[in-house]
Amino acid sequence: MLRFIGKRLWDGGLTLAALVVLTFFMMRLAPGGPFSKNRKISPEVLANIQAKYHLDEPVWQQFARYVRGLLVGDLGPSMRFRDYSVNDIIASGLPYSLTIGFWAIAVAALVGVALGIAGALRRNTATDYIAGTVGVIGIAVPIFVIGPLAQAVFALRLDWVPVGGIEGGWRALVLPVLVLALPNIAYISRLTRTSMIETLRENYVRTARAKGIGETRVILRHTLTGTLLPVIAYLGPATAAIITGSILIETIFAVPGIGRHFVDAALNRDYPLVMGITILYGGLVILFNVLTDLLRGWLDPRVRHE
Amino acid sequence: MSDASLPSAAAPARGLSTLRLQFARFARNRLAMASVAVLMLIVLACFLGPFLFPFTGEDADFDYILAPIDFTSPHLFGTDDYGRDLLVRTLEGGRVSLTIGFLGALVAGVIGVLYGAVAGYAGGRTDGLMMRFVEILYGFPYVILVILLSLVLGGGNLALFAAIVFTLWLTPAVIVRAQAQSLARREFVEAARAGGMTGWQIVLTHIVPNCVSVVIVYGSLLVPEVILSESFLSFLGIGIKEPQASWGNLIQAGTAAMETDLRLLLLPGTMLATVLFCLNFIADGLRDAFDPNDR
Numbered sequence: 219m220l221r222f223i224g225k226r227l228w229d230g231g232l233t234l235a236a237l238v239v240l241t242f243f244m245m246r247l248a249p250g251g252p253f254s255k256n257r258k259i260s261p262e263v264l265a266n267i268q269a270k271y272h273l274d275e276p277v278w279q280q281f282a283r284y285v286r287g288l289l290v291g292d293l294g295p296s297m298r299f300r301d302y303s304v305n306d307i308i309a310s311g312l313p314y315s316l317t318i319g320f321w322a323i324a325v326a327a328l329v330g331v332a333l334g335i336a337g338a339l340r341r342n343t344a345t346d347y348i349a350g351t352v353g354v355i356g357i358a359v360p361i362f363v364i365g366p367l368a369q370a371v372f373a374l375r376l377d378w379v380p381v382g383g384i385e386g387g388w389r390a391l392v393l394p395v396l397v398l399a400l401p402n403i404a405y406i407s408r409l410t411r412t413s414m415i416e417t418l419r420e421n422y423v424r425t426a427r428a429k430g431i432g433e434t435r436v437i438l439r440h441t442l443t444g445t446l447l448p449v450i451a452y453l454g455p456a457t458a459a460i461i462t463g464s465i466l467i468e469t470i471f472a473v474p475g476i477g478r479h480f481v482d483a484a485l486n487r488d489y490p491l492v493m494g495i496t497i498l499y500g501g502l503v504i505l506f507n508v509l510t511d512l513l514r515g516w517l518d519p520r521v522r523h524e
Numbered sequence: 525m526s527d528a529s530l531p532s533a534a535a536p537a538r539g540l541s542t543l544r545l546q547f548a549r550f551a552r553n554r555l556a557m558a559s560v561a562v563l564m565l566i567v568l569a570c571f572l573g574p575f576l577f578p579f580t581g582e583d584a585d586f587d588y589i590l591a592p593i594d595f596t597s598p599h600l601f602g603t604d605d606y607g608r609d610l611l612v613r614t615l616e617g618g619r620v621s622l623t624i625g626f627l628g629a630l631v632a633g634v635i636g637v638l639y640g641a642v643a644g645y646a647g648g649r650t651d652g653l654m655m656r657f658v659e660i661l662y663g664f665p666y667v668i669l670v671i672l673l674s675l676v677l678g679g680g681n682l683a684l685f686a687a688i689v690f691t692l693w694l695t696p697a698v699i700v701r702a703q704a705q706s707l708a709r710r711e712f713v714e715a716a717r718a719g720g721m722t723g724w725q726i727v728l729t730h731i732v733p734n735c736v737s738v739v740i741v742y743g744s745l746l747v748p749e750v751i752l753s754e755s756f757l758s759f760l761g762i763g764i765k766e767p768q769a770s771w772g773n774l775i776q777a778g779t780a781a782m783e784t785d786l787r788l789l790l791l792p793g794t795m796l797a798t799v800l801f802c803l804n805f806i807a808d809g810l811r812d813a814f815d816p817n818d819r
Contacts, residue, residue, distance in 0.1 A: 358800040363793040
C-alpha cells in the first residue's frame, strides 16, 4: 500500500511539473503581448513596462523567476489589473467557484446515485425510464443551452430566484448549482445503474439473500461498496467537468469566480493570470486524480496490485 | 472486438464479413436509425438550405429588424437585431459546426489511431515515452488546454480547429494502443514479421485494419465532443467570431436577447441539442452493434 501511495504521488508530482513547464513556454509562444491592445505607447514607456514585468530578461531567467515564485506560492502580478497580484484575483474569485463547485458535486453525487440505484432496482419501469431520460438530457444538452433557458423560465418568468450575480444569498446559488450538477447527475446515474445491475448478479449477493437477509440490508450493506467503485473512479474526471462547467456557469450567471476571470484573462492576453489559473486548475485535477486512485486502492485491493 | 472478427478481417471476401453483420445489427436498432435519418435531414438542410433563400446570413434587412416568427414574410423565423435572417444564420452556423465536428473527429481519429498503433506495436521504451506524453496532456483540464492552444495559435478558425483536434486525439490513441498491444503478439503478425515486412507495413496493413470496430465506436463519440467544444468556445467568444455564424455564437447572441425574445436562443439551441441527441444515440447504437459484450 505504501509503495502504491508513493508511486501515485510521484506520478502526480511529475505531471504537475510538466504542466508548469508546458504552460509557461506555451504562453511565451503566444502572439501579441498584453500591452499590444492599448493605444500606441512610446518605446521608452514600453521598455519601462517590460522592465517592470521582467519581460526584457532572457526566457530561462523569467522561467527561473516564475518557478521560484511558485515554490513560495507567489503567482506574480496581473498585467491587466495593474494594482493586483494573480494571488489577489484568485483569492477573490476562488470562494465563489468552490462554493458552487462543492454543492454541484454534492447534489450530483446524491441525486445521481439515488437515480441510478432506483433505475437498477426497478429495471424497465417508469422510474427507470425517467432516470434514463434525465441522463440523456444531461449528457446531450449543453450547459450553455440549459443555463439560459433555466434563467428565462425560473428567474425571468416565474421570478423564483435571481437571474444571476451573487446578491441574494443561497437563492442566487440555486440555478448555477443545479445547472452545473445536471450533466454530472447524468453520468453518475448511468454509472451507478450499470454497476448496480452487475453487482446484484454477484454470487455473494445471492448468498446474502439465501441466508435470509432483508432486501434493504442487502442493498445498503452488501452491494453499495461494489456499486460505488466506478462512481468513485469518476471523481477525478468529475473535478475536470466541474471546472469546465464552472467557466460556463460563471459566464452565464455573472458570478465573479475564477472561471470568469480565466476567460477574461485569455481574451485580454493577461498571461500571468492565465498561467496562474491554469496551474491551479491543473493542480486540482491532478490532486483529485491521485486522491481517487488512493481511495480506490484502499477500497479495492485489485487496484493496488495492477 | 471479439476474436471471431479477427480472421474475417484478414480475409474479407468470404461471405458475410463481421463488419457487415455488425452494420446489419446496427440497422435493427430503431432509435439509432431514426437518429441517422434526423441527422441526415439536418445536414442536408444546413448544406443546401441556405441556397433556397435570396439572401445570405450576413445580409442585413433594415425593413425587418428583430422581426418575429412569421411564415408569410420572407424571414420565416424572424431576424436578429441587425435584420439578419435567423433561420439562414442558424443553418449557416450549422454548416460550420458540423464541418468542424466531422472533420475534427476524422483528423483526431486518424492521428490517435496511428499514434496508438505505433506505440502499441513498438512496445518497450518507445511505448513508455509515447504514453507518458499522452498522460501529461491528460493532466491538463481539457477546456483549459483548448483555450491555451487557441491563444498560442493566434485565434481564427484554423487555430480553433487545430486546438480541438490536438486535445481530442488522446482518447483514441489510448484505446487503439491497448488493442495494438494484444495484436502485436498474435501469430499472423509474427508471420508477417518472419515474411520480411517492415514495422510500418505491419502497423498499416495488420494492426490498423484490425482496430476498425473499436475506432468506429469511439470515433462516433468524438463527433459530438468536437461539436460541443467548438460551440463552447464560440459561446465564450474565443472560437468562431461574428459576423460568421456558428451555433455557439448564435446561442451567445440569443442569451443576450433572452429577456425580450427567447426565439434567438431557442432556434440554434434546439438545433444543437437535436444534433447532439442524434449523435449520442448513434454512438450508443454502434457500441451495442460492435461490442455486444460491453453493455
